[in-house]
Structures are given as structure tokens and as C-alpha cells.
Amino acid sequence: MGIQNFHLTFMLPSINNTFYSGAGPILVAVDCIIFGFDKQRLKLLLFKRKVEPFKNEWSLIGRFVKSDESVYTAAERVLEESTGLSGVFMEQLACYGAEGRDPGGRVISIAHYALIRLEEQEEQAVETYQAHWYEVDKVPPLILDHNDMVADAFSKLRRRARYQPVGFELLPEKFTIPQLQTLYEAIYQKPLDRRNFRKKILSMKILEKLPEKDKSGSRKGAFLYRFDENKYQELMARGVDFEL
Amino acid sequence: MGIQNFHLTFMLPSINNTFYSGAGPILVAVDCIIFGFDKQRLKLLLFKRKVEPFKNEWSLIGRFVKSDESVYTAAERVLEESTGLSGVFMEQLACYGAEGRDPGGRVISIAHYALIRLEEQEEQAVETYQAHWYEVDKVPPLILDHNDMVADAFSKLRRRARYQPVGFELLPEKFTIPQLQTLYEAIYQKPLDRRNFRKKILSMKILEKLPEKDKSGSRKGAFLYRFDENKYQELMARGVDFEL
DNA sequence: TCAAAAGTGTTCAAGTTACACCCATGT
DNA sequence: ACATGGGTGTAACTTGAACACTTTTGA
Structure with missing residues (x-):
């Protein structure tokens, strides 16, 4: 961070060994x-x-x-x-x-x-x-x-x-798979294959499919999903290979 | 680190906004x-x-x-x-x-x-x-x-x-492949397959084989290798998948 | 001659990549 | 009816895992 005009007086009384000499002011x-x-x-x-x-x-x-x-x-x-x-x-x-x-x-x-x-x-x-x-x-x-x-x-x-899923932190509770893919594309800054992405993410079994669709992104609408928090935490702790 | 007995006096004159209040002494x-x-x-x-x-x-x-x-x-x-x-x-x-x-x-x-x-x-x-x-x-x-x-x-x-080779920092200039393997086994805390290890590390082409053997570890002796610094630096910079 | 570590190849399973067509819907 | 994005399966390839025998040499 930047600092305004400021002045410090920093005193270290009773310094009796090199351990503290020069310490601060930081x-x-x-x-x-x-x-x-x-x-x-x-x-x-x-x-x-x-x-x-x-x-x-x-x-x-x-x-x-x-x-x-x-x-x-x-x-x-x-x-x-x-x-x-x-x-x-x-x-x-x-x-x-x-x-x-x-x-x-x-x-x-x-x-x-x-x-x-x-x-x-x-x-x-x-x-x-x-x-x-x-x-x-x-x-x-x-x-x-x-x-x-x-x-x-x-x-x-x-x-x-x-090596750890990050979606949970950045996405709303309910989200679509294309949205999740867009997030990863933004993180990796490269396009990903739709079919492979879906396959991989579903194979982790951390997503729960909901009986609702989000139609904001297309006419057809995409199914909403939710993270299964338990499995998600488990993956977070264990650390997973999420190479895409 | 630990601290001995010490006392600080810390003064911040002319504090005129909340920006600095409570700053230090740390x-x-x-x-x-x-x-x-x-x-x-x-x-x-x-x-x-x-x-x-x-x-x-x-x-x-x-x-x-x-x-x-x-x-x-x-x-x-x-x-x-x-x-x-x-x-x-x-x-x-x-x-x-x-x-x-x-x-x-x-x-x-x-x-x-x-x-x-x-x-x-x-x-x-x-x-x-x-x-x-x-x-x-x-x-x-x-x-x-x-x-x-x-x-x-x-x-x-x-x-x-x-994702980055670490051997160069921890090994002497000349070393054998079994020594390198021992290092990785110590880091990962698990045994690795000799043949697969050798295959993988050689496939990276960062090792230069020397016409000398180190006989300290066995009767037969193992060939010494040296890192090719250029290729090593390149791998360090690029970041490599060195999953073992 | 034997003990001890070095060196070497192949097979199999799993995972990753590439790729094209149909579906559902709102306009 | 058509444009738009959603959803699905398969084949080729690459990669990692498992595994056993021969070589060299000093004692």
C-alpha cells in the first residue's frame, strides 16, 4: 500500500545483544x-x-x-x-x-x-x-x-x-455447466472442449443436478447444478488432479 | 523467531486519519x-x-x-x-x-x-x-x-x-540416477519404480550422461550424470509436469 | 561364485484428445 | 423455420503402471 507523509520515532530501549539491533521500524x-x-x-x-x-x-x-x-x-x-x-x-x-x-x-x-x-x-x-x-x-x-x-x-x-476445485467460491449456489466452463476458460485463458469438460467434471461426482433450468443463456436453457458440499470439501482436502 | 524480554516505544506523530491508527509496533x-x-x-x-x-x-x-x-x-x-x-x-x-x-x-x-x-x-x-x-x-x-x-x-x-525440477538445487554437480531417484523418494515419501523413473527423467532430456561411474553405491557402479543447465532452466521457467 | 545394486523393454489399463450431429426453445 | 446455445458418444492416441531378467564387479 502507499503511504502518506509520515514520520516515525521508534525506540528499542535496553537492547543488549545483536538480536534486536536494526529491528524495525517496519x-x-x-x-x-x-x-x-x-x-x-x-x-x-x-x-x-x-x-x-x-x-x-x-x-x-x-x-x-x-x-x-x-x-x-x-x-x-x-x-x-x-x-x-x-x-x-x-x-x-x-x-x-x-x-x-x-x-x-x-x-x-x-x-x-x-x-x-x-x-x-x-x-x-x-x-x-x-x-x-x-x-x-x-x-x-x-x-x-x-x-x-x-x-x-x-x-x-x-x-x-x-489441484483444488475453485468453482464453489466464485459461483453462485446454483449454476450451469456452461457457466462453470466459462469460469475455467477465464482462469486458464483458453477455450475448452464442451464435451470433454462436461465428462471430466461429472466424473468427479461433486455436482448435483437440479430439476431446474437457467434460461438466461439460451433459448433451450441449461440445467442448474449445485456442488455437493461434502464431496467438494473432501476433494478440497485431498487435492485433486483437475488438469483441463 | 522467539524474542527475549523487550520493550518498545512506538510513536506516530501527526496521525490525522484512520489510515495509520494502530499501525505497528510489529x-x-x-x-x-x-x-x-x-x-x-x-x-x-x-x-x-x-x-x-x-x-x-x-x-x-x-x-x-x-x-x-x-x-x-x-x-x-x-x-x-x-x-x-x-x-x-x-x-x-x-x-x-x-x-x-x-x-x-x-x-x-x-x-x-x-x-x-x-x-x-x-x-x-x-x-x-x-x-x-x-x-x-x-x-x-x-x-x-x-x-x-x-x-x-x-x-x-x-x-x-x-511441476518444477528441484534436483539441481539439492544434488552435487555430478550424480547418478539412483541418487536422483532416492531424492524423489525422500520428497514424496514413497518408493518409486526404477524403470519408470529412469524412463521419465531421461525422456525430459535435461540430463547429460558422463563417461564416469560412481562406485560408492555398488560394486557395479552407476553412471554419473549432470544437468544440462540450459534445458533445466527452460523447464524451470516453463513448468513441467513431473508427476511421479 | 555369490551378493548387491545397475541397467533394460513390453504389455495393459486408463485417461486425454479430437471430433459432428441432434435437441429444445423463443422469436 | 431458423438461429442459438445445450447436450451426447466414440475412436485414436498418449500416458502411466506393472512387472522380471541380465549385467557388472568386489569380496
Whole structure:
């Protein structure tokens, strides 16, 4: 994250061995790469900074970690404060700790990525506070090393999708197989064969077919499915080969 | 890492918005999970703490990050200070940032794992300064959350071995195919078929056969091989399916 | 001559890829 | 009636898994 003008005084009294010399002052921040899928495209939530420096530039959302909260809690807080969402899937990506990464001061950032289900109303809602959902392949230049974070998060998502199902986190409860395929095509950034995709995903037996159709995508309509949560969790834990 | 008795005074003058409230004081440390392979077994370098608290208990090696060095540099420094080695493969594992993880204070640690070639003399050398090479499946209880770090590092190494070759980092320049197989068996913790292993690894064409034999492992002796660095780098970059 | 590890090929099963036609529906 | 996307099966190929015997050499 970027820093405003700030000054620190950092004192370490009673330092009596080399163990602590030079420790701090380093500020610890979290930044969130928020992925969303709107049944069509994989998107990323970006924010227009309201404060200097970098005012009006695009960036990820972040905050400083408080000394009485865990890093993970801080990331949850960021997510909640910026989107109102809680309880969503989130995982640590990496720590960005280069010395000169933030010209405003010595700040390291623990980047986290989150996967959320994107409903139409939410997609509009965020616009009101200087945020925008960008398609993953149309991300504008961001401040600091945020473009690196985005690239790393996307590549981690791609790798993760190979050995653990990710659909549950990004899709609404009920979805069609073509929608699921569109999601994977967005993640892998390549077209997949309809018949093979269906065969593979059904062979995992994590989908429950519902007696309803979603007709928003075609005249004929596509059957809705739901994840079988137990089997899904089992696959998540075990780790599956989901090479496509 | 663990902390001795310490007190901090942390002042943030001219805080004029919520952006900085509660920021710090958090100390940033790095800990290193150091893997070594001695042609037989995969080992982990552990240290007996010389200072309170946790004096004489086993732990990973770590240090605080200085404010004028990058996190990665700090990890390199730790490695160099504790083993004398530099230029070895090292990669960030994760940030451990739970609030109460270190009873001595608010410290987060960016864990890194390193892979090094283990020569016999080194294996002895470290003993002199309260360190010991433990086999990966015989790691003793460690301080703080260090056992978690070890488990996570080992699991990351296993996953990494599936899509990027790791042998180059852990083996001496010249090695035999049975040695390489032993390494993979140690990583995956399961026996592999000799014929299939040889077939697969040779089909990648990253090995160069030398006209020498290593007779240390058998009467007959096994041919020595060397990695073709160019092709190896190419595979590292591209990422290969090295499922075994 | 024998013990111990190195080296080598083939068969079978499973999984992945490629590919084309009919179906249901709203307009 | 037609345009649009949904749904299905099969054949060729590739890949991974299983498996046993011969070779070399030092003691």
C-alpha cells in the first residue's frame, strides 16, 4: 500500500545483544487481490485512491496491520471494510518486502487474494465508492508493485485451480455447466472442449443436478447444478488432479 | 523467531486519519527452513537456541529484518550467517502472522525455505555451533509455530517437485540416477519404480550422461550424470509436469 | 561364485484428445 | 423455420503402471 507523509520515532530501549539491533521500524500492511466472477468474465476489484500520494491512481485495497490483530484478521477487515463481505474464501499470497517498494516509507505488505461470488447488484454497488471491477486481462497500471501482486495472484489462482476445485467460491449456489466452463476458460485463458469438460467434471461426482433450468443463456436453457458440499470439501482436502 | 524480554516505544506523530491508527509496533522477522540432501536422506537444519526464552530448545534459524534491507536480503543474511552459504536456492514460503504466535511480543515472521547440496564435511561442520541436521521425518518439537513452518515447507517442496525440477538445487554437480531417484523418494515419501523413473527423467532430456561411474553405491557402479543447465532452466521457467 | 545394486523393454489399463450431429426453445 | 446455445458418444492416441531378467564387479 502507499503511504502518506509520515514520520516515525521508534525506540528499542535496553537492547543488549545483536538480536534486536536494526529491528524495525517496519510497517506491516495487507493488500487484497479480490477476484469476482459474474457468470461471464473473471474480474478484479480495484480502487481509486482518495489520498496522497498517488491520489486518483488505481490500486489494490489495503490497510496497516494493527498490533493486536493477526495478519489474516487484518486482511478480513480490509475485505469487510471495502466490500462489506465477510466469510469469503481468502488465502495468503505472499509477502512483498523489497526495500524500496514504497517511496513513502519502509512498508512490507502481505498480499492476500479473495474469491467472491459476484451478483449484479454488488457489481454496481462498489462503483459508488471509487471502486471498479476490471476484467483480469484489462487491468490498468497500478501503484507501487500492485501489478506484480495481481500477476502473481492470477498465476497462483491458475495453479490452484489445477489441484483444488475453485468453482464453489466464485459461483453462485446454483449454476450451469456452461457457466462453470466459462469460469475455467477465464482462469486458464483458453477455450475448452464442451464435451470433454462436461465428462471430466461429472466424473468427479461433486455436482448435483437440479430439476431446474437457467434460461438466461439460451433459448433451450441449461440445467442448474449445485456442488455437493461434502464431496467438494473432501476433494478440497485431498487435492485433486483437475488438469483441463 | 522467539524474542527475549523487550520493550518498545512506538510513536506516530501527526496521525490525522484512520489510515495509520494502530499501525505497528510489529517486528518483522525471517525464519529459514533449510533442506539438505546427503545422497541418502532429506534433512533439515535445526538449531539449539542459545538465548532465553526457549534456551536449549530446537528451532529454525531466524533474525529480525533490518529497516534498510529487503525481506529477501534478510533471509539471505540469515542463511549466510548460520551456514556460511550464499547463492543457494531460496524462496519465500509464507508469512506467519497470528497475533499470539510469539509470547515475547508482536512479531510476524516471513518464512523462507532453502535447498542446499549437502557435502559430508558441511554436515559435520554445523555441529560445532549448536546445529544439527535432522531427517525430515524425525524432526523434534520446535519452539513457537516452527513445526507448522516445517510441515508447510515440506508440503510446498513436494508440490513444487511436481511441476518444477528441484534436483539441481539439492544434488552435487555430478550424480547418478539412483541418487536422483532416492531424492524423489525422500520428497514424496514413497518408493518409486526404477524403470519408470529412469524412463521419465531421461525422456525430459535435461540430463547429460558422463563417461564416469560412481562406485560408492555398488560394486557395479552407476553412471554419473549432470544437468544440462540450459534445458533445466527452460523447464524451470516453463513448468513441467513431473508427476511421479 | 555369490551378493548387491545397475541397467533394460513390453504389455495393459486408463485417461486425454479430437471430433459432428441432434435437441429444445423463443422469436 | 431458423438461429442459438445445450447436450451426447466414440475412436485414436498418449500416458502411466506393472512387472522380471541380465549385467557388472568386489569380496
